[in-house]
Amino acid sequence: MRVAILAHEQFPERAKTAVGVLRYGDQEVVAVLDRDRAGDSIREYLDEPRIPNAPIVAGVEDAPEFDALIVGIAPIGGGFEASWRPDVRGALERGCDVYAGLHYQLNEDEEFARLAAEHDCELVDVRDPPDDLTVSEARAREVDATVVLAVGTDCSTGKMTAAMELREAAREEGLDAAVVPTGQTGILIEGWGIAVDRTISDFTAGAVERMVQAVGDHDVVFVEGQGALAHPAYSAVTAGIVHGSMPEKLVLCHEAGRQAVHGYESFSLPPAEEYAALYERFADPVAESAVAAGMLNTSGIDDDQQAREAIESYAEAIDAPATDPIRFEASAVLDTLV
Amino acid sequence: MRVAILAHEQFPERAKTAVGVLRYGDQEVVAVLDRDRAGDSIREYLDEPRIPNAPIVAGVEDAPEFDALIVGIAPIGGGFEASWRPDVRGALERGCDVYAGLHYQLNEDEEFARLAAEHDCELVDVRDPPDDLTVSEARAREVDATVVLAVGTDCSTGKMTAAMELREAAREEGLDAAVVPTGQTGILIEGWGIAVDRTISDFTAGAVERMVQAVGDHDVVFVEGQGALAHPAYSAVTAGIVHGSMPEKLVLCHEAGRQAVHGYESFSLPPAEEYAALYERFADPVAESAVAAGMLNTSGIDDDQQAREAIESYAEAIDAPATDPIRFEASAVLDTLV
Numbered sequence: 052m053r054v055a056i057l058a059h060e061q062f063p064e065r066a067k068t069a070v071g072v073l074r075y076g077d078q079e080v081v082a083v084l085d086r087d088r089a090g091d092s093i094r095e096y097l098d099e100p101r102i103p104n105a106p107i108v109a110g111v112e113d114a115p116e117f118d119a120l121i122v123g124i125a126p127i128g129g130g131f132e133a134s135w136r137p138d139v140r141g142a143l144e145r146g147c148d149v150y151a152g153l154h155y156q157l158n159e160d161e162e163f164a165r166l167a168a169e170h171d172c173e174l175v176d177v178r179d180p181p182d183d184l185t186v187s188e189a190r191a192r193e194v195d196a197t198v199v200l201a202v203g204t205d206c207s208t209g210k211m212t213a214a215m216e217l218r219e220a221a222r223e224e225g226l227d228a229a230v231v232p233t234g235q236t237g238i239l240i241e242g243w244g245i246a247v248d249r250t251i252s253d254f255t256a257g258a259v260e261r262m263v264q265a266v267g268d269h270d271v272v273f274v275e276g277q278g279a280l281a282h283p284a285y286s287a288v289t290a291g292i293v294h295g296s297m298p299e300k301l302v303l304c305h306e307a308g309r310q311a312v313h314g315y316e317s318f319s320l321p322p323a324e325e326y327a328a329l330y331e332r333f334a335d336p337v338a339e340s341a342v343a344a345g346m347l348n349t350s351g352i353d354d355d356q357q358a359r360e361a362i363e364s365y366a367e368a369i370d371a372p373a374t375d376p377i378r379f380e381a382s383a384v385l386d387t388l389v
Numbered sequence: 390m391r392v393a394i395l396a397h398e399q400f401p402e403r404a405k406t407a408v409g410v411l412r413y414g415d416q417e418v419v420a421v422l423d424r425d426r427a428g429d430s431i432r433e434y435l436d437e438p439r440i441p442n443a444p445i446v447a448g449v450e451d452a453p454e455f456d457a458l459i460v461g462i463a464p465i466g467g468g469f470e471a472s473w474r475p476d477v478r479g480a481l482e483r484g485c486d487v488y489a490g491l492h493y494q495l496n497e498d499e500e501f502a503r504l505a506a507e508h509d510c511e512l513v514d515v516r517d518p519p520d521d522l523t524v525s526e527a528r529a530r531e532v533d534a535t536v537v538l539a540v541g542t543d544c545s546t547g548k549m550t551a552a553m554e555l556r557e558a559a560r561e562e563g564l565d566a567a568v569v570p571t572g573q574t575g576i577l578i579e580g581w582g583i584a585v586d587r588t589i590s591d592f593t594a595g596a597v598e599r600m601v602q603a604v605g606d607h608d609v610v611f612v613e614g615q616g617a618l619a620h621p622a623y624s625a626v627t628a629g630i631v632h633g634s635m636p637e638k639l640v641l642c643h644e645a646g647r648q649a650v651h652g653y654e655s656f657s658l659p660p661a662e663e664y665a666a667l668y669e670r671f672a673d674p675v676a677e678s679a680v681a682a683g684m685l686n687t688s689g690i691d692d693d694q695q696a697r698e699a700i701e702s703y704a705e706a707i708d709a710p711a712t713d714p715i716r717f718e719a720s721a722v723l724d725t726l727v
Binding site for chain 2: 127128129154185186187188189247248249250251252253255256257280281282283284285286287288289290291293294315317318319320321329332333336337
């Protein structure tokens with residue numbers, strides 16, 4: 052499938068769905084739409100061999116031929132920005148499907164629904180959960196696999212990345228490893244999953260339990276976490292994932308230097324050691340669990356040596372090995388997890 | 390409004406909505422429907438002056454004339470039991486409205502919707518949340534009121550009762566006190582509110598924030614909690630309420646003698662002192678909060694002296710004054726809360 056990815060004004064730092072699909076998806080990306088960076092190319096921002104060097108364009112009219120448009124950004128609250136409308140409209144008029152993972156449902160947008168019908172293409176809201184979810188029975192531990200949950204100190208700290216990179220590292224070691232995708236980017240990459248932040252809160256843990264059971268027996272299952280346990284707005288989602296997945300081990304993801312909750316800057320992040328202890332203490336009554344590794348996003352640090360030092364002090368704080376799975380290797384922490 | 394309350398096979402111990410409406414609602418209750426206790430009367434089970442002594446009957450056909458049927462029980466999972474169908478059908482055929490707080494939506498039941506239309510009566514699903522909820526902005530603390538949140542060690546430990554009894558006790562002291570109802574029973578009693586366990590998990594904290602803001606400035610606001618922070622299935626709901634309401638004080642509700650999670654008996658409840666510390670530690674990064682009082686449901690203890698002793702040892706465990714607001718007085722713990 053040839054895709055264009057919409058990431059206006061936010062590529063790449065605040066376009067985590069776009070970057071996730073570029074890095075881990077098996078779609079062929081022909082362009083990124085970002086009107087602020089039109090004329091540049093993807094590799095100028097993300098210099099990784101696995102990432103294709105497609106052009107960045109101002110809108111669908113400048114993109115090479117493609118089969119589907121993916122909305123690759125998600126603002127706080129999951130709304131649809133009016134300024135994206137011409138591109139979605141243009142994609143549908145060209146007969147292309149549109150994928151999005153917003154709270155705003157494209158299928159419920161009158162204009163988009165009409166255009167999709169007219170041009171015989173599909174609107175795919177990957178955040179729309181199944182309607183037969185139920186309460187958790189607290190049986191995720193019965194799966195024959197080491198369940199490892201990637202949690203974070205905040206949103207956008209690399210939980211999805213941790214799960215994807217750890218699966219790859221585990222497979223390279225010859226292990227049978229799987230991922231449970233719990234958010235729109237993971238679902239777009241994997242082609243299945245439930246956006247747990249969109250589930251009814253009574254069923255949030257149950258949705259995660261269902262996915263852990265569905266993915267079934269493996270050597271190791273890496274569950275993508277969401278939100279953060281001390282997040283003022285999203286802790287409900289996180290709580291449901293921690294108790295629903297009943298992990299044996301936790302990987303705590305953090306962005307180097309981040310000291311306050313993104314978008315809620317008056318709320319300080321607890322120190323890493325306290326945050327790790329909070330996750331363990333919260334998990335324990337349902338499923339005893341330990342922070343066994345850390346992932347530190349050091350993309351904001353220019354110097355490799357400084358990045359290594361930041362990782363070392365993070366590892367010391369959480370009392371577990373740590374790495375930056377993008378700058379360095381996820382495999383550095385695999386031994387403590389499997 | 391004259392109401393009959395459906396509570397088949399579960400009155401009164403496992404019919405908390407029925408008991409809540411009987412105790413705190415301003416509806417005129419003309420009958421309770423419980424086929425196992427037909428021929429008895431309410432006071433044989435609940436001997437409180439404020440509770441009306443209406444008959445218990447086997448079904449709507451035996452009930453005195455009424456205006457609305459309230460479904461007064463809620464099984465784990467919030468489903469609709471087939472054995473309740475004749476009573477709901479019968480109520481609608483008599484031209485009565487039907488109120489329910491189930492996950493199962495009466496309005497989406499074809500037969501009920503048709504009967505309601507035919508007989509010009511209403512199906513009221515009080516658990517149906519507004520469809521314009523958003524993420525929390527973490528601003529509940531800006532309300533000019535002492536916000537007190539009733540939390541629990543499990544479901545059905547008396548959180549709603551605590552909120553209602555504390556409001557009454559505060560008003561008797563001359564304080565301007567309000568309740569924020571977060572569950573179906575509270576909503577049925579108060580005539581407003583949002584069933585937070587039915588909200589999209591990303592918006593759970595936001596729904597609670599909205600209610601705290603809506604109830605506005607008072608001397609003290611008692612927020613009804615839901616679920617429990619160490620509950621394998623419902624912790625997402627609880628997490629959203631704790632962070633969304635940003636309480637200054639917590640009241641920890643517990644049922645004397647309960648040692649395991651109801652319905653999840655392989656999961657032990659953490660000891661009360663650990664549970665109190667878990668709530669505080671979880672709340673702190675968003676809103677510093679202290680367990681300032683305890684409520685112990687001693688209805689399973691026959692002897693008053695033994696009940697007092699149980700309350701004393703519970704108070705010692707959580708290091709805060711405690712009471713049983715039904716058997717004794719909620720006012721016993723009011724001073725530490727307001």
